Amino acid sequence: MKKYRNLVLVIMLLAVNLANAQIFNGKAFLNLNEQGVILDGYDAVAFFADNKPVKGDPQFQFNYEGAIYYFVSAAHADLFKANPEKYKPQFGGYCAYAVSLEGLRPLM
Secondary structure: OHHHHHHHHHHHHHHHHHHOOOEEOOEEOOOEOOOOEEHHHEOOOHHHHOOOOOEOEEEEEEEEOOEEEEEOOHHHHHHHHHOHHHHOOHHHHEOHHHHHOOOOOEOO
16 A cells, blocks of 8 residues: 555646646636637537537627637526636646646647
8 A cells, every 4th residue: 555655646746736737827828819719719618518519609708717708698608607617628728638748739
């Protein structure tokens, strides 16, 4: 059991590091386009509610933590506003694998 203690400690430290990977010196690193839109304009709620990517409409937008989110409807925007932590992308919208290697790469 002793030999696994170090492994568990390393995994715990890595998890804490990854959880904070998108924040550096108080600044969030977000994968935004030139207009400040995250997720290439896809609706963050649709990934959960519709189980597929759906392009959002700029008519239904919400600014959260420096990123502009587009939604397909006012109902989806309201769901996001009620619980943004549930729907926002992890790692600022960057590739989780690249973040684990301390790099930032767009999602493919």
